[in-house]
Amino acid sequence: MLTKDLLDVKKRRPNIKPNYRNPNKYKDVSRKVLNSFVEGRSRGEIYSKIESLENHDNFRLVRGLKKIIERDSDFGKSFTVNPEKVRKILYQKGFVTSDEERMEKLKEVSSNLGVSVESLEEDFWADREINEVLKNSYDVAPKEVLKQYNLSLTQTLLFDAVKLSINVSGNYKEIFRAIKYYGLMYEVDEELNIKITGPASIIKKTRKYGTSFAKLLPYIMASEEWKINADIETEVSGEKRIYNFELNSNSISKGLFPDLKTSSPDYDSEVERRFASRLSAVKENWEILREPTILKSGNSVMIPDFCIKRLDRAIYLEIVGFWTPEYLKNKCEKIRKIGDEKTLIVAVDASLGCGKEDFEGVEEVIFYDKEMPLKPLVKRMESIEKDAIEERAESIGDGILDLPTESIFSLEKISKEVNTDVEVIAEKLKKESSGLILPESGMFIPEKKAKKIREEIMELEDASLGEVEKVLKKYKVSEEILDKIGFDVIWKSFKRENVEVVPKPKNK
Amino acid sequence: MKLTFKNGTILIDGEYSVPHTQWDGRVDDQRCLAHRYKDISKYLKNSEIPYKDEVLDLVPCPELECDVELRSYQKKALERWMQEKRGVLVLPTGSGKTYIAMKAVEVANSPAFIVVPTLDLIDQWKKELKDFFNIDIGEISGREKNIKPITVSTYDSAYNHAEKLGNKFKMIVFDEVHHLPSEGYRHIAEFFASPFRLGLTATYEREDGLHERLPELMGGKVYEIGIDDLAGSHLSKYSIERISVDMKPKEKEKYGECMKKFKNYLVSRNIKMTGPDDFRKVVLRSGNDPEAWKAVRARNKARKIAYNSESKIDEVSNLLDRHKYSRIILFTRYNEVVYKISKKFLIPAITHKTPNKERREILERFKSGIYTAIASSQVLDEGIDVPDADTGIIISGTGSNREYTQRLGRLLRPSDKEAKLYEIVSSGTSEMQTSYRRRG
Numbered sequence: 001m002l003t004k005d006l007l008d009v010k011k012r013r014p015n016i017k018p019n020y021r022n023p024n025k026y027k028d029v030s031r032k033v034l035n036s037f038v039e040g041r042s043r044g045e046i047y048s049k050i051e052s053l054e055n056h057d058n059f060r061l062v063r064g065l066k067k068i069i070e071r072d073s074d075f076g077k078s079f080t081v082n083p084e085k086v087r088k089i090l091y092q093k094g095f096v097t098s099d100e101e102r103m104e105k106l107k108e109v110s111s112n113l114g115v116s117v118e119s120l121e122e123d124f125w126a127d128r129e130i131n132e133v134l135k136n137s138y139d140v141a142p143k144e145v146l147k148q149y150n151l152s153l154t155q156t157l158l159f160d161a162v163k164l165s166i167n168v169s170g171n172y173k174e175i176f177r178a179i180k181y182y183g184l185m186y187e188v189d190e191e192l193n194i195k196i197t198g199p200a201s202i203i204k205k206t207r208k209y210g211t212s213f214a215k216l217l218p219y220i221m222a223s224e225e226w227k228i229n230a231d232i233e234t235e236v237s238g239e240k241r242i243y244n245f246e247l248n249s250n251s252i253s254k255g256l257f258p259d260l261k262t263s264s265p266d267y268d269s270e271v272e273r274r275f276a277s278r279l280s281a282v283k284e285n286w287e288i289l290r291e292p293t294i295l296k297s298g299n300s301v302m303i304p305d306f307c308i309k310r311l312d313r314a315i316y317l318e319i320v321g322f323w324t325p326e327y328l329k330n331k332c333e334k335i336r337k338i339g340d341e342k343t344l345i346v347a348v349d350a351s352l353g354c355g356k357e358d359f360e361g362v363e364e365v366i367f368y369d370k371e372m373p374l375k376p377l378v379k380r381m382e383s384i385e386k387d388a389i390e391e392r393a394e395s396i397g398d399g400i401l402d403l404p405t406e407s408i409f410s411l412e413k414i415s416k417e418v419n420t421d422v423e424v425i426a427e428k429l430k431k432e433s434s435g436l437i438l439p440e441s442g443m444f445i446p447e448k449k450a451k452k453i454r455e456e457i458m459e460l461e462d463a464s465l466g467e468v469e470k471v472l473k474k475y476k477v478s479e480e481i482l483d484k485i486g487f488d489v490i491w492k493s494f495k496r497e498n499v500e501v502v503p504k505p506k507n508k
Numbered sequence: 509m510k511l512t513f514k515n516g517t518i519l520i521d522g523e524y525s526v527p528h529t530q531w532d533g534r535v536d537d538q539r540c541l542a543h544r545y546k547d548i549s550k551y552l553k554n555s556e557i558p559y560k561d562e563v564l565d566l567v568p569c570p571e572l573e574c575d576v577e578l579r580s581y582q583k584k585a586l587e588r589w590m591q592e593k594r595g596v597l598v599l600p601t602g603s604g605k606t607y608i609a610m611k612a613v614e615v616a617n618s619p620a621f622i623v624v625p626t627l628d629l630i631d632q633w634k635k636e637l638k639d640f641f642n643i644d645i646g647e648i649s650g651r652e653k654n655i656k657p658i659t660v661s662t663y664d665s666a667y668n669h670a671e672k673l674g675n676k677f678k679m680i681v682f683d684e685v686h687h688l689p690s691e692g693y694r695h696i697a698e699f700f701a702s703p704f705r706l707g708l709t710a711t712y713e714r715e716d717g718l719h720e721r722l723p724e725l726m727g728g729k730v731y732e733i734g735i736d737d738l739a740g741s742h743l744s745k746y747s748i749e750r751i752s753v754d755m756k757p758k759e760k761e762k763y764g765e766c767m768k769k770f771k772n773y774l775v776s777r778n779i780k781m782t783g784p785d786d787f788r789k790v791v792l793r794s795g796n797d798p799e800a801w802k803a804v805r806a807r808n809k810a811r812k813i814a815y816n817s818e819s820k821i822d823e824v825s826n827l828l829d830r831h832k833y834s835r836i837i838l839f840t841r842y843n844e845v846v847y848k849i850s851k852k853f854l855i856p857a858i859t860h861k862t863p864n865k866e867r868r869e870i871l872e873r874f875k876s877g878i879y880t881a882i883a884s885s886q887v888l889d890e891g892i893d894v895p896d897a898d899t900g901i902i903i904s905g906t907g908s909n910r911e912y913t914q915r916l917g918r919l920l921r922p923s924d925k926e927a928k929l930y931e932i933v934s935s936g937t938s939e940m941q942t943s944y945r946r947r948g
Contacts, residue, residue: 056794056801084866087856091870095853095881097829102854124851129861183515183671185534199517199671200698202532203541208695211668299534 001214002067002156008060009157009234016232016243018153020256021061023143029058030142030149033065039137043075044130061149068148069138078133079126080115086123089113147258151221154257155214157245162205163231164196164213170224171262172294172303178219182212188296207233222260225249269321271349272305275372279308282374283381286310295344298337304344308381311388311421315380316344319372320352328358336361345380347372392420393427408449408475411442436485441478449475454485457501465489465499509552509559513675516542516699524557542674543725545701546594563701567619567676569657574614574640576607585731586611589706594727596685596707600734605708606636609681613641613658616704618678622660623696625684627651628886631864633660633683648673663693670699679704686711688725689718697725746900746920746927752935753819766810773803814934815842820903821852823932828853828881831899831928835874836881839916840903846885858884896920900929 008019023030036049047066054062077083089109096102103117110117125131158164168175179186179196187195196216198209213230220226227248234243251257267273267290276288292307295316304316320331335344346359350367359365366376396418415425426437429444436445445453456471457463465479472479482489482501492498509522520526520538526548529538540548545563552559578586585597586608593616599605613620622637624630627649634645637658646656649665655676666673680700682688685707688697697705707726713719722728755763774781776799779790787807794801824838840846843859850857856870856879873879875896882897900916920927 056798059801084863087850088869090854091856091873091879093854095828095855097825097832097853102852105854121851125847128847187534197534199515199539200541200695202534202539203517203530206695208692299536 001159002064002152004156004159006060006064006067007156008064008153011234011236011243013236014244016157016234016245018150018157019060020150020153020251021146023146023150023255026058026061026146027142029053029062030065030145033062034069034138034140034142034145037069037073037134037138039134041134042130043132043134046134047130064149064152065145068145068152069140073134074136075129075132076135077127077131079123080119081113081123083123083125083127086113086120090124143255144258147256150256151218151258154247155217157232158214158217158230159210160207160233161210161213161230161245162207162233162242163201164216165229166194166196166220166226167192168194168220168223168226169293171219171222172291172301174262175216175219175223176294176301176303178216182215184209184212184216186301187299188294188301190296192294192296194301205233218260221249221252221257222262223249224261268305268319271321271368271370271372272319275374276306278372278374279377282378283308286381295338295342297334300334300337302334302338310381310385311392311424313384313388314343315377315384316342317377318344318346320346320348323352323354323358328354332359332362343380343384345377389421389423389427392424393431396420396424396428406446406448408443408445408477411437411444414444436481438478438480438484440480443477443480445475445477445481450481450485453477453481454487457485457487458503463501465501468501509557511545511548511559511561511563513542513563513565513701514539515671516674516695518542518545518548518563518701520548522559524552524555527551541698542701543698546703549703564675564678566678567655567657567659569617569619570643572614572617572641572643572657574610576610576614576640578607578611579604581733581737582608582611585733586615588731590615592727592730593679593704595705595730596709596712596722596726596728598709598712598729598732601710603733605683606633609683609706609708610637610640612704612706613679613681616679618704619657619676620659620679620681620704621666621673621677621700621702622658622681623663623666623683623688624660625663625687626860627662627864628860628867629683630660630662631868663687663696666696667692670696674700674702677702679706681706681708682726683708685709685722685726686714686719689714689721694721694725746929748929748931750931750933751823752933753817753823754935755814755817755819759813759817759819763810763813766806766813769806770803770810773799815840815845815903816848817934820845820932820934821848824849824853824901824903827899827901827930834880834899834928835897836899836901837897837916838881838883838901838903840883840885842903843885845903846883849883853881853883855879855881855883858882858886860886898925898927900927902929902931904931904933 010017010019032053033050036046036053038046050062050066086109089112090105093105093109096105106117106120110120113120115123166175176186184196184198185201186197189195196213198206198212200206200208217228220228225248228246230245232243232245233240235241236243252259252261267276272290276290280286280288287309289307289309291303291305292309294301294303302318305319306317308315308317318331318335320328331346335346338344343364345364345366346362348354348359348365348367350369356365364380366373411422411425411429415422418425422442426439429435429437433444434447436447436450437443438445453471453475457468460467460471468482469479472481479489486504487501488504490500490502492500509520509524512519512521517539518541519532519535520529520540526538526540528544528547529540532539542563549559549561581599582604585599589595589597589608589612597605597608599608609622622633624633630647630649634647637645637660641658643658644656646654646659648655648659648661648669650662653669655673659677661669677700680697680702682697682705686709687693688707705726707722712722712729712732754760773779773790777793779786781787790800791804794804828836838846838849838855840849843861846857846859849855856874858867858870862870870879870882874882897920900920902916916929920929
């Protein structure tokens, strides 16, 4: 963060924006500032080198870069005799009014201390900040410094913010933790826009929380996608005005800012990790997301541990591996406020010793002992899956499936055409036609065709698999159909000509 | 009804609507700024509405006793304040405001938070408080964070931490309370729930009129005494001598060049310089206008030449020679000049960067006579412990500075001779100023 005098902005009513510097375009200035920081140089020397780089277009930039580099520098005092001691000894001898008198005293003191007069002169103010010496060297890319500069500039602008709205995907826990830590408050609307204010914001328009907004920014920028919108109080020709500032994650891909993205959140526990891997093995077409989103819960939000998702249906899972009465009370209240339209399952570690009665008003609670039980969950997933498929099948217009019911076709092809799932198409066909569905090969066979295939096979003199296959090939269907149209395949040996296809015995 | 403190505000949970509050949909409760605490409790009590009060969470505090004898006007000021235990006392510098405040803390006999403008003043307050109350004193500042029943803080740190500290002290004291009504610092008073409030200042009025906010924040002005009303005033008599010096020819040349650049810019843009605001306007333009930027730079360079002029140093040398046996305080606003004088004449220097230990030692040694001169860039008069001096030398920049001469003058005590105050001014500079004013 920079001091306010280094804030460099562009205002175009009603918008305000920091004067961002493209790292590619300004890398030369950045390099020159960096190169001024030479190990062993004093602060004063470095400052005057940097000052000579300033011009009217870049002076704020140059000073900002200086500040950012200096922030990570290590300066130290360098002297022979402790400066405070040097001064004390000299002061004690009383003030002087001529050069000769001064030299006399310096000589006397220098011989007493066993150092030269020159070294005494140098040490006199060696503890002043400006005379401190740089102790480290730099291995930073000029472009990176510019990215830091752009970030700091944004934070500096936020100092003057009276309101901040954000929309983020990812890094939720960190963001809400930081909001709380910095004493801020939030409101969430149905689109999950988060309006951040301070306690006193409803009483007076204040910039008091600007510094906290600025500190929040890196957490926001660490999420996958983000958008911020801030009301900035700024002075325009002597009068205070509110201007608007907007920024989103595209600015990161444009290379303006350092990449602050964190890797996806780690599992809180081994139980969670194993649960995720076991579940994905059992139900592979479901998506398992960790800390996937926020759920609006009254005035507040909840960040469930997991979301399992398929066909736009979601089950949220909250794992309780810790509790105090207060914690459970708050959690239950939050869950109740989320409402019925979201499916939320609470899984509780049975060893914690709390029971169903501790989850007043919470519909779905399961207990686990060391390992999360998949069964109840899978059951729930399947029923949701079934629901979703049926609902979708119904919502597909009837007209679409009129044509193909006369011929054999691939479910996948149709599903792509109408942009839905294969299972939804299968469901629809099951309900509305009398044809056969081959789930493995994903084919639909109209009843008439199925009959015809059966007849052709029955008419074969040699009912070996080899011959039968020729028929199937003609219709472009797989062996899977044989079972469905009433044939058994009997393997007498591993040779295909010895495999017989026979009608299933009746009434069995 | 229940009142709780939340980050500088008070939440009111309950069915009655209470004045000074606003509905907060974020938490579905009424909310107000913490400084309304006293008004609200009073209202609830008067209306006989039962309520649970969880606002204050005070620092545990021993019985506070302090061993201070007040002078009669100090007693009167304290009595006025005690009527409401709120309000501002206006007293001139050097009239012992600290002692009144300490007595007020004793009367309140509860944890107190004292806000002062600078770290130096923190040190001085802490020292006095410790001496008179005989307990450890806390500090909230950039360099230390340590809460005690009596805690001293700077305005800046109090502003930063008001949300967390606002319910821990029953009493809050603002030294130099005229700083308080500014847009930022106002939050300190607003975020503190402390029902007892004391403000101290020598200058109640502010040029921007913001002192009108003080009654709401602090209670109004409850006592005022002017410098002339102080009986048996121990203010000293002194005479002022203004010395104008010419810059060295080379400096003059360089100065002239720079000022010319600046003036030419003003003429080219048709800007009239009538006050400091006009210069600010030029600075504002320097972001877009390269010429303005160059002009501002030239003007700053000129000023630097003027205040750094060798001729002034020569004059200092003359004065030091003349006052070899006096006790001298040299004052200039410019740190650089202090460092230069210190090294050239071997005179102890005090700036805001001087470490506390060294500063204290310098002042003590000046008091005891080991040192006979001090050079400072800080106005030492807000302190309590300013040592006596009989000679003052002010090195001004471009033109005389009445405020500083007055303030330094107050520090002077006559010895066997009359106290003497010198002000060294560069002669060329003010001429230049008037000349371009006329032309503009």
